[in-house]
Amino acid sequence: MARGASVQLRREHLRHQPAQARTGRLHCFVLDCSASMVASGALARAKGVLLALMGEAYRHRDDVALLCFGGSGVQLRVPPQRAPAWSDGWVSPIGGGGGTPLHGAVDRAAQVLQGARDRQGWLWLLTDARTREQPGRPAVAREACVVDFDVARVPLHRAERLAQWWQARYWRADGVPAAMER
Numbered sequence: 001m002a003r004g005a006s007v008q009l010r011r012e013h014l015r016h017q018p019a020q021a022r023t024g025r026l027h028c029f030v031l032d033c034s035a036s037m038v039a040s041g042a043l044a045r046a047k048g049v050l051l052a053l054m055g056e057a058y059r060h061r062d063d064v065a066l067l068c069f070g071g072s073g074v075q076l077r078v079p080p081q082r083a084p085a086w087s088d089g090w091v092s093p094i095g096g097g098g099g100t101p102l103h104g105a106v107d108r109a110a111q112v113l114q115g116a117r118d119r120q121g122w123l124w125l126l127t128d129a130r131t132r133e134q135p136g137r138p139a140v141a142r143e144a145c146v147v148d149f150d151v152a153r154v155p156l157h158r159a160e161r162l163a164q165w166w167q168a169r170y171w172r173a174d175g176v177p178a179a180m181e182r
Contacts, residue, residue, distance in 0.1 A: 025062040026080055026119040028109050028141075029053065032127035032149070033070035033096035042149035042173070046126045047091050049147060049176050053124065054091075057083035063119060065112050066090065069105035071098010076108065080116050100131035110138035123168075129158035137166035144168035147176055 029050055037043040050066075057064050064087075066078035078090055106125075113121035123141035128150040137144050144166050148159035151173070163170035 024119045025057075025060070025122055026065065026113065026116045027053070027057050027062055027083075027122045027124060028065045028067065028080075028112050029124045029126065030067045030069065030105050030109050031094065032100060032102075032105075032125075032129075033068045033094060034100040034128075034130065035071065035097045036100070036128055036130040037070075037149060038096040040128065040149075040151050042128050042151055043094075043096050045173055046147070046149050047094060049173060050126060051087055051091055052176070054083055054087040058085055058087075063116070065116075067105055067108055067112065068094055069101050069108075070096050074101060074104045074108045076112070080112060100127075100129075100133070102127070102129070102131050102133040103135040106135040106138060110140055113138060113140040125159075125162075125168075127159055128152075129162055130156065131158070134158075134162060134165065137168065146170050147173055149173045 031046060031050060033043060037046065054064055062083055063080055064078060064083045065080040068075050068077050109123055113123065120142045121140050122143045123138060124145045126147045126149065130150065146159050146163035146168050148170065150156060150159060160170055
């Protein structure tokens with residue numbers, strides 16, 4: 001009680017705001033860091049889209065994981081965890097170069113999603129798909145989304161065909177919705 005106040009604190013004075021329920025989603029982002037993405041400037045754009053998507057995951061209290069793939073193979077840059085308020089520290093230092101080990105990246109994403117079976121697995125592939133590899137969609141991915149960064153004068157449309165084969169959502173890089181669909 002405040003000094004000089006005559007009112008005592010009672011139960012009805014207290015307020016409780018229940019914590020927002022988590023959605024139980026794991027967004028596994030798979031980022032193409034190949035030489036073609038670097039040379040076209042698409043990797044920089046993909047990092048911007050990735051930051052926006054991670055920001056949406058944070059707002060919805062979802063979990064995220066980040067895999068990067070390129071000439072050095074596939075790297076788990078961010079293991080599955082609650083989406084942070086700011087992801088720039090993870091995304092800015094990502095470099096690129098070399099080939100496009102798409103098959104290995106999708107296989108590793110399946111392992112990450114398999115390890116989180118208690119959550120709804122969303123697979124986000126951010127790529128220019130400049131590879132001949134065409135891996136299958138992981139069965140553990142409840143939803144799959146392909147974001148196409150092929151900005152060449154003569155686009156190959158491989159990302160679009162992959163999305164069709166996977167029966168996944170498809171967006172060109174300049175058409176990604178501002179927010180993840182609920």
